[in-house]
Amino acid sequence: MKIIVHRGTHQIGGSCIELATENTRIILDIGQELPSIDETEFQNKSQLPQVKGLYNGGEKAIDALFISHYHGDHVGLIGNVHPDVPIYIGEKAAKILNMTAQFTGSKACVSPAGYLVSGQEIKVGDFSIVPYLVDHSAFDAYAFVIYAENKCIVYTGDIREHGKKKLSTYFFRQKLPKEIDALLIEGTMMGRTTEVIETEEQIEQKAYDFMVSRKDRPIFVIQSSANIDRLVGMYRATKRSGRIFVMDIFTANIVSQVGGRIPNPYTFKDVRVFYPFHLTRRMFKEPDGKELMKQFSQHLISRKELGERKDYCMLVRDTMLSDLQHINNLEGAGIIYSMWSGYLKTERLERMMNYAAKMNMEIIHLHTSGHAGIKTLQNIAKSCSPERIIPIHTEYPERFIDKFANVVIVNDNEAIFI
Ligand SMILES: [Zn+2]
Ligand SMILES: [Zn+2]
Incomplete structure (x- = not known):
């Protein structure tokens, strides 16, 4: 079997891996380089990895594309894929991806040939692929165990074990x-x-x-709308502290794709929906936008009502500064910044934080990575005891050499035969 990491041997993101036998070629992930401000948005330009037969406009020569999860650095370039290439992705992951595309106008949307179900084998030519649900900051994310020509490969995708308890050890079991x-x-x-x-x-x-600690003040949480684990945690903290939970209309549409047990305005009485001004105006002009916007109108919470109460926790995004500026009584509110700190350098977040400082808001940073630390990675290696370990999705592949056995460092587009 041939393995080619087309991209990701020396960088985080933009992942694209090819596995090939003489008769069959499959691709794992088609990611965009440089994650954007919010991982649900795909605004950055990225080169297409050099994979012959994968793209629109050429002759199709790829038998299937498997998407580990919906983050842009794994799926962002999917809009360029030849329409005849069958795509496999988790069902809920596909729904979240497609809903995000409707709101952002992104081309990263899918019509899957089939859905990944944990433990259920999918056959493509010479390959047999078994996906396993993993713990990551994206919902419905998978690792793959792949068989062909009496060989076996494990691809972790993005993985960790410090998320929600039930899922965190599932893959390891x-x-x-x-x-x-x-x-x-x-x-x-x-x-x-x-x-x-x-x-x-x-x-x-x-x-x-x-x-x-800020009982008589509103709380705002800046987090990714697609980080469902975090959203559930924030909801639970909100509920326990006796507040109502407010999400914007985009987030409401995302969580309603996931299912009834995740906090959403339909089935949770203490969840209300805020309609950001610019997003609402834009979506009402879109052909299908009106329906998406209207479906939560009975759960709407207005700026006026927000200005009159203090017992709420509201999820906000960097595009919502002007909305905050039109809500009364935000002096001394609390802000939980719950994303990677690097995003704070972006202009929009900088402006939002400046506004928060001007309003004497107390800002705290609460975040944990979607990725495994070394110990977890070593546990994975131990449970696999593989013939060779190929580091990917990292800027420091050589650092594996000291800490793992049988490490093989490869370069982008280099073929390895096993
Ligand atoms: Zn990633
Ligand atoms: Zn990811």
Whole structure:
């Protein structure tokens, strides 16, 4: 079997891996480089990886494309894929991706040939692919165990074990094959080895403590709308502290794709919906936008009502500054910044934070990575005991050499035969 990492051997994001036998070629992920401000948006330009037969306009020569999860650095370039290439992705992941595309106008949307179901094998030519649900900051994310020509490859996708308890150890409890020829393992955190990794539960507890400490003030949370684990934690902290939970109309549409048990305005009485001014105006002009906007209108909370109450926690995004500026009584409110700190350097977030400072808001930073620290990565390697470990999705592949056995460092587009 041939393995080509088209992109991701020396960078985080833009992932694209090809596995090939003589008769069959499959691709794992088609990511965009440089994640954007919010991982649900895909506004950055990115070169297409050099994969012959994958794209629109040429002759199709790829038998299937498997998407591990909906983050832009794994799926952002999917709009360029030849329409005859069958695509496999988790069902809820596809729904979230497509809903995001409707709101952002992104081309990253899918019409899958089939859905990934944890533990259920999919056959494509010489290949047999078994997806396993993993813990990551994207909902409905998968690792893959792949068989062909009596060889076996494991691709972790993006993975961690410090998220919601039930899921965090699920992958590690699977009986993986005894002989694994190659482990393609993500190494995002190899550049941040000193970072203390908190669990999602710890983040939730800290959010709760903060909400209690500012009892008579509104709380705002800046987080990605597609980080469902975080959203659930924030909702639980909100509920425990006796507040109502407010999400914007985009987030309401996203969470309603996921299912009834995730906090959403339909089935949770204490969840209300805010309609940001610019987004609302734009969406009402879109052909299908009106319906998406109207479906939550009975759960609407107005700026006026927000200005009159203090017992709420509201999710906000960097595009909502002008909305905040039109809500009364925000002096001294609390802000939980719950994303990667690098995004704070962007102009829109900078402006939002300046406004918060001007309004004497107290800002705290509560975030934990979507990626595994070294210990977890070592656990994965141990449970696979692979013939070779190929680091990907990392800026520091060489740092694996000291900490893991059988490491093979490869370059983008280099073919390895196993
Ligand atoms: Zn990634
Ligand atoms: Zn990811």
